[in-house]
Amino acid sequence: MDHASGQQHPIGVYLKVWALLFVLSTMSYLVDYFHLQGLLRWSLIVVFMLMKASLIVAVFMHLRWERLALVYAILVPPLCVLVLVALMVLEGDYIFLTRGAFFGG
Structure with missing residues (x-):
């Protein structure tokens, strides 16, 4: 071969x-x-x-x-990280607005 x-x-x-x-x-x-x-x-x-x-x-x-399993193994973890980052951005925005409402801004 x-x-x-x-x-x-x-x-x-x-x-x-x-x-x-x-x-x-x-x-x-x-x-x-x-x-x-x-x-x-x-x-x-x-x-x-x-x-x-x-x-x-x-x-x-x-x-x-490539096989679909390998594609999922490479692409799914970064997508999960992006989802978590988006959730933290939303949470941070909520905290920022809440602090502005209570402490004045």
């Missing part, structure tokens, strides 16, 4: 993903170029960032071709 045998992906897949990453990065820079402000700016930047990160993880880290 040959040591180099394994699953080979066509180079076209990588070139298409590279081109899509280039387009997404360009769109992310255009957000700043057009001087968008406020919630629209930050939501667009985060959406483009998450799209680029998911493409990189899926294709270049080969998670697209």
Whole structure:
């Protein structure tokens, strides 16, 4: 058995993903170029960032071709941490507002 045998992906897949990453990065820079402000700016930047990160993880880290159990083992713990961070942000906001109501602000 040959040591180099394994699953080979066509180079076209990588070139298409590279081109899509280039387009997404360009769109992310255009957000700043057009001087968008406020919630629209930050939501667009985060959406483009998450799209680029998911493409990189899926294709270049080969998670697209892995078993579902391995994908869950890699992706579920960071998602749980993000949920806990979101809950703590909500709790912190509640505490901040409560202190302002009782102690004056």
